Amino acid sequence: MSVAFSLVISIGMVLVVLLLLRRGKLREKYAILWLVVGILTIILGFFPSLLDWVASLVGVQIPANLLFALSIVLLVGVGLHVSRELTILEDETRALAEEVAILRAAVEDWTASTPDQLPREASADPLKHQQPGESNDR
Amino acid sequence: MDPSRRSGTLIIMPAWNESAVIASTIREIRETTPEHDILVVDDGSQDGTPAIAREAGAKVLVLPFNLGVGGAMRTGFKYALRYGYSSAIQVDSDGQHDPRDINKVLAGLQDSDISIGARFAGKGNYVARGPRKWAMLVLSKVISAVAKTELTDVTSGFKAVNVRGLNQYMEHFPTEYLGDTIDSLVVAVKSGCKVTQVPVEMRERQAGTPSHSPFKSTIYLARSGLVLCFALARKRTHRWDDFGLQGENPVEGGGSK
Numbered sequence: 337m338s339v340a341f342s343l344v345i346s347i348g349m350v351l352v353v354l355l356l357l358r359r360g361k362l363r364e365k366y367a368i369l370w371l372v373v374g375i376l377t378i379i380l381g382f383f384p385s386l387l388d389w390v391a392s393l394v395g396v397q398i399p400a401n402l403l404f405a406l407s408i409v410l411l412v413g414v415g416l417h418v419s420r421e422l423t424i425l426e427d428e429t430r431a432l433a434e435e436v437a438i439l440r441a442a443v444e445d446w447t448a449s450t451p452d453q454l455p456r457e458a459s460a461d462p463l464k465h466q467q468p469g470e471s472n473d474r
Numbered sequence: 475m476d477p478s479r480r481s482g483t484l485i486i487m488p489a490w491n492e493s494a495v496i497a498s499t500i501r502e503i504r505e506t507t508p509e510h511d512i513l514v515v516d517d518g519s520q521d522g523t524p525a526i527a528r529e530a531g532a533k534v535l536v537l538p539f540n541l542g543v544g545g546a547m548r549t550g551f552k553y554a555l556r557y558g559y560s561s562a563i564q565v566d567s568d569g570q571h572d573p574r575d576i577n578k579v580l581a582g583l584q585d586s587d588i589s590i591g592a593r594f595a596g597k598g599n600y601v602a603r604g605p606r607k608w609a610m611l612v613l614s615k616v617i618s619a620v621a622k623t624e625l626t627d628v629t630s631g632f633k634a635v636n637v638r639g640l641n642q643y644m645e646h647f648p649t650e651y652l653g654d655t656i657d658s659l660v661v662a663v664k665s666g667c668k669v670t671q672v673p674v675e676m677r678e679r680q681a682g683t684p685s686h687s688p689f690k691s692t693i694y695l696a697r698s699g700l701v702l703c704f705a706l707a708r709k710r711t712h713r714w715d716d717f718g719l720q721g722e723n724p725v726e727g728g729g730s731k
Contacts (some may be wrong), residue, residue, distance in 0.1 A: 430541060437515070437535040438556065465588040 343381030350374035373410065481509040482560040482578060484551035488543050489567040490517040493526050499569045500530040513553060515546040515565065543631075544658075563634035570575035571724065575674040578603055579634045586641040586670040588662060591632030593676050595629045609695040613656055616702060622662045622731050628656050629698075632674060642667050646708075656698060660705035 356362035380386055388450045391399035485503060489496055496514065503512060512526045514527040528534045535644055549565060554562040559582055575591055582589025610629060618625045633644065642662045658730035661667055 396517055430548075433538050433541060433545070434552050437537045437549050438553050441533065441535050441553075 339381055339384050343378065346374050346377035346381055350378065369414065477693045481511075482558075483510045484550070484554045484557075484559040484562045485510050485512045485537040485563050485576065486547060486662060487512065487514045487517060487527075487532070487565050487567040488517055488546035488550070488564070489514050489523050490540065490546075490565040491519045491523060491541075492571065493519070494571050494631070495524045496523055496567045497526050497530040499565075499567050500527060500532045502569070503573040503576070504531055507576050510563075510576070511559075513550055514602070515550045515553075516542060517543070542641065548644070551635075551643050555637075555640050556581065560643040561634060561636045562640060564631055566631050570676050572675060572677055575632070575672075575715055577634060578676065579672050582670045582672045583634055583636045586668040587636050587642070588659070588667055588669045589634040590627065590630050590669065590671040590675040591634075592625070592627035592630050592671040593674070613702060616706075617656060617660060617663070620660060620706070623671075625669065627671065627701060628659060639667055644695045657701045657705040659706055660702065687728075 350371060353362065353367055353374060357364070357367045387399045387403060391397075391402045394402065396402040396405075476677060482637045485507070487496070487499070492499075499593065503510075512532040514524070514534045515526040516527070516534060516536045518537055524534045524536050534654070535553060537546065537549060541549070550561060550564075561580065563576060563580055565573070565576065579589050579591040610627070613628050614626055617628045639662065640663055643658055646658060646661045647664075659669070
């Protein structure tokens with residue numbers, strides 16, 4: 337794989353991220369990570385010798401291995417982050433479902449009653465709007 | 475707290491495609507314990523369970539999609555707190571739990587926060603075999619040790635909770651409902667809820683398929699073991715009344731009964 341090829345790929349990636357960001361298809365907090373990765377790759381594309389220098393600095397014999405190891409660490413991190421976000425989202429969805437079920441029951445109670453009737457459990461009904469003292473039988 | 479409430483206890487029945495039995499179960503409960511309100515939490519059924527339950531005279535909450543038994547129970551608990559009930563009891567909609575035991579299990583709340591209607595406690599003839607039996611045995615032993623009281627059937631779905639228990643469950647209730655309820659039970663116990671058990675008899679389920687195959691039992695064993703470990707390692711939550719009555723509390727004085 338030539339240096340030019342990896343350069344093209346990383347520039348393409350950064351452009352895609354920017355495009356998604358512009359269209360509102362990617363939230364900033366996720367985009368930043370990908371932009372940083374893309375920009376680092378572009379820098380590396382322009383100065384391939386940087387990789388050799390860093391590799392010798394940390395004592396990795398084959399520079400490519402350093403690249404692979406870093407990519408793996410990065411991907412695991414991203415995966416973990418996404419799982420965490422997913423868990424939070426799932427909890428929020430569940431809370432919403434619970435809320436919807438409770439509210440729907442209250443609304444159905446309310447709308448099932450004709451204007452001269454109170455809901456059966458009007459006194460406990462958070463959506464109570466009728467006047468008290470009206471007929472309570474259905 | 476509310477004049478229209480008759481006993482302050484809510485019977486919560488999680489239901490998922492139970493149209494074959496739910497009506498008779500509700501009718502039986504209404505005959506045996508007419509003083510309690512019945513709430514059916516429909517967990518995304520496809521077979522018209524909500525309409526049948528409503529017809530039979532229960533209050534019905536319809537979840538927009540399937541959340542599992544844990545999600546359904548949590549919804550019921552939320553409802554109980556919001557409408558000021560002072561206790562709630564879970565009863566299966568398949569008729570396994572004898573309605574005549576409801577008040578017996580509720581009576582267990584007099585000196586504890588969670589009351590379990592337990593099999594293997596000297597009554598009934600329910601027998602589990604093989605891996606399932608071992609799993610239940612190990613779970614009982616471990617949780618009994620954590621709770622510092624003898625519990626023989628920790629996986630029972632026939633459970634009553636008071637307001638403290640309700641709030642505890644709201645703070646931490648397993649949404650996946652793995653390994654039945656042991657996860658939430660362990661956390662509740664660790665957070666200072668008192669647990670007791672009342673011996674009851676389980677009946678044959680009226681319909682549906684029992685979950686007893688060697689393969690399923692093994693999965694059950696592995697799963698509940700894992701869940702137990704997670705639960706034991708879990709951080710203790712504050713006991714709900716450690717805060718006093720917080721401003722965000724949805725109970726609105728539901729503890730007064």
